[in-house]
Amino acid sequence: MLRPSADPCRTLVALQVMLPYNFTVTQGAEAVAGSLLLLSGGGGAHLMIEWVGRKTIAGYAYLAALATLFVQAVLDLLSPGRQGRRETLRVLTRQILFTGVDALPVTSVIALLLGIIIVTQAGTQLPRLGAGGLVGSIIVITVIREIGPLITAFIVVGRSGTAIATELGNMSVTREVVALRLMGIPISQFVVMPRMVGMVLSMLCLTFYFDVVAVFGGYLVADAQLTIPFSAFVESVTRALSTTDLLMTAIKGFGFGSAVAAVCCYHGLAVRSSYTEVPQQTTRAMINSFVLCLLVDVVVTVPLYL
Amino acid sequence: MSEAAISFRQVRAPLAGSASHLQLDLQIAAGQFVALVGPSRSGKSLAIEMAAGLVLPQSGKVMVLGQDWSAVEGADDGPVRLRVGTVLQQPGLLSNMTLFNNVLLPLRYHRGAMPDREREQAVMDQLERLGMASLRDRFPAELNQGEIRRGAIARSLMLEPEVLLLDDPVAGLDADMVLVLKQYVGARRQLRPLTVVAALRSFSPFIEGADRLVVLQEGRVVADGSLESVGSTVPSSLRHYVG
Numbered sequence: 001m002l003r004p005s006a007d008p009c010r011t012l013v014a015l016q017v018m019l020p021y022n023f024t025v026t027q028g029a030e031a032v033a034g035s036l037l038l039l040s041g042g043g044g045a046h047l048m049i050e051w052v053g054r055k056t057i058a059g060y061a062y063l064a065a066l067a068t069l070f071v072q073a074v075l076d077l078l079s080p081g082r083q084g085r086r087e088t089l090r091v092l093t094r095q096i097l098f099t100g101v102d103a104l105p106v107t108s109v110i111a112l113l114l115g116i117i118i119v120t121q122a123g124t125q126l127p128r129l130g131a132g133g134l135v136g137s138i139i140v141i142t143v144i145r146e147i148g149p150l151i152t153a154f155i156v157v158g159r160s161g162t163a164i165a166t167e168l169g170n171m172s173v174t175r176e177v178v179a180l181r182l183m184g185i186p187i188s189q190f191v192v193m194p195r196m197v198g199m200v201l202s203m204l205c206l207t208f209y210f211d212v213v214a215v216f217g218g219y220l221v222a223d224a225q226l227t228i229p230f231s232a233f234v235e236s237v238t239r240a241l242s243t244t245d246l247l248m249t250a251i252k253g254f255g256f257g258s259a260v261a262a263v264c265c266y267h268g269l270a271v272r273s274s275y276t277e278v279p280q281q282t283t284r285a286m287i288n289s290f291v292l293c294l295l296v297d298v299v300v301t302v303p304l305y306l
Numbered sequence: 307m308s309e310a311a312i313s314f315r316q317v318r319a320p321l322a323g324s325a326s327h328l329q330l331d332l333q334i335a336a337g338q339f340v341a342l343v344g345p346s347r348s349g350k351s352l353a354i355e356m357a358a359g360l361v362l363p364q365s366g367k368v369m370v371l372g373q374d375w376s377a378v379e380g381a382d383d384g385p386v387r388l389r390v391g392t393v394l395q396q397p398g399l400l401s402n403m404t405l406f407n408n409v410l411l412p413l414r415y416h417r418g419a420m421p422d423r424e425r426e427q428a429v430m431d432q433l434e435r436l437g438m439a440s441l442r443d444r445f446p447a448e449l450n451q452g453e454i455r456r457g458a459i460a461r462s463l464m465l466e467p468e469v470l471l472l473d474d475p476v477a478g479l480d481a482d483m484v485l486v487l488k489q490y491v492g493a494r495r496q497l498r499p500l501t502v503v504a505a506l507r508s509f510s511p512f513i514e515g516a517d518r519l520v521v522l523q524e525g526r527v528v529a530d531g532s533l534e535s536v537g538s539t540v541p542s543s544l545r546h547y548v549g
Contacts, residue, residue, distance in 0.1 A: 180398075185412075
């Protein structure tokens with residue numbers, strides 16, 4: 001149960017999203033660090049061990065908080081309250097429009113250029129190795145499996161993730177988040193869930209869209225520079241493309257969308273009382289989103305090759 | 307006297323930015339209008355936040371309409387939340403919505419079955435009474451502090467609450483608007499029973515509408531009574547807070 005702790009802002013933030021503040025990171029870290037100190041017997045190593053302990057537990061607590069946000073959003077999606085469905089749907093629609101539809105032009109340009117670059121490189125280097133017929137495989141492996149989902153995630157983080165963190169941060173400072181709670185409007189249901197669902201859906205669609213446009217960009221080069229006919233290019237790509245590739249793309253799109261939404265909502269709502277915290281938390285949201293996306297990518301990709 | 311709508315039972319909570327604690331033992335009857343008056347850091351806002359269930363006391367119990375906030379688990383505050391309207395010092399109008407949509411939001415969210423036209427008419431009625439009908443399509447950034455506050459008060463009353471908690475409701479309001487607000491709250495109280503608790507940091511004509519004044523200093527109640535009676539019991543250093 002939340003109590004008016006020495007830091008009332010922490011209580012408010014915890015009230016906003018029910019983050020797991022029952023367990024305080026510092027207390028936990030100190031407990032572990034204290035135990036290690038007793039074992040180490042003193043000296044400068046104490047500080048190092050304490051620091052490592054603190055950081056490790058803070059990292060786990062952070063991941064636990066993100067998981068809590070995600071699980072709560074899933075629960076809210078599966079069992080929406082009787083009230084406010086239309087309003088929540090309105091927020092969800094706006095999120096999809098902003099994250100998905102509005103991102104189409106920039107995604108198209110980046111995907112097209114990337115497809116052109118990759119096929120240009122592949123088309124000029126591979127024939128020297130006697131592997132000119134692998135252009136389709138290169139497109140599938142580099143773009144559809146790896147770069148497509150990742151670059152899409154980076155575009156979404158840069159456009160929408162930072163926007164979410166900034167918006168929620170400003171809402172926290174101006175106490176709009178508290179005002180919603182006072183109106184009986186659950187933050188997780190009205191603020192977090194629609195943003196998370198909107199981002200996951202948009203990320204999935206944008207990832208596939210990116211792949212298609214990038215492959216098309218590759219075809220433009222293949223046709224103009226490498227004189228590979230359309231039918232041969234398509235055949236080369238479809239031969240290299242498997243159901244696993246499409247499944248991996250979908251899994252990555254889902255994983256990246258969930259991770260980015262959870263991180264950005266968390267950091268936005270973690271803003272406490274000052275506008276200067278907003279850019280700080282936004283920057284953290286962006287960096288942590290990138291790192292988490294790469295982490296998800298490794299977790300999804302590596303087992304496939306083991 | 308009818309049953310207490312709000313009760314602070316042996317409440318003790320730390321005052322932010324001060325070494326002292328708020329110590330409150332107060333019963334507020336249903337339908338009563340209580341003004342909490344006193345200097346800054348005397349515990350008025352904390353009392354409002356505790357009554358709103360935002361902050362829990364270190365010890366003691368805060369009951370609102372029979373609900374003990376400390377017994378609430380999770381993010382859902384239960385049905386009592388909708389029976390309590392609250393406007394804090396920072397009113398928190400949503401910046402991405404117009405004034406009209408802000409005031410409409412509680413109805414849209416909680417009264418989904420209500421016809422659109424009926425809901426919109428209800429909002430316009432409130433805005434007209436507060437002299438804000440012409441500002442309906444303005445965003446909060448285009449409104450002044452007093453207009454934002456009046457908008458938030460209108461929003462807090464849209465669900466017809468039984469309890470209204472106001473923290474510094476006259477901040478940023480000109481003298482005419484203070485009278486408009488006083489009449490507005492008075493009219494709402496005549497329409498249906500409404501318990502009002504308002505925290506005020508200086509004397510204002512708004513206080514004249516209160517049934518009871520509770521004067522706070524450094525977290526303690528130093529005077530409690532009607533506007534007429536409290537003048538004689540309040541310490542001389544705080545007399546200007548009560549008129």
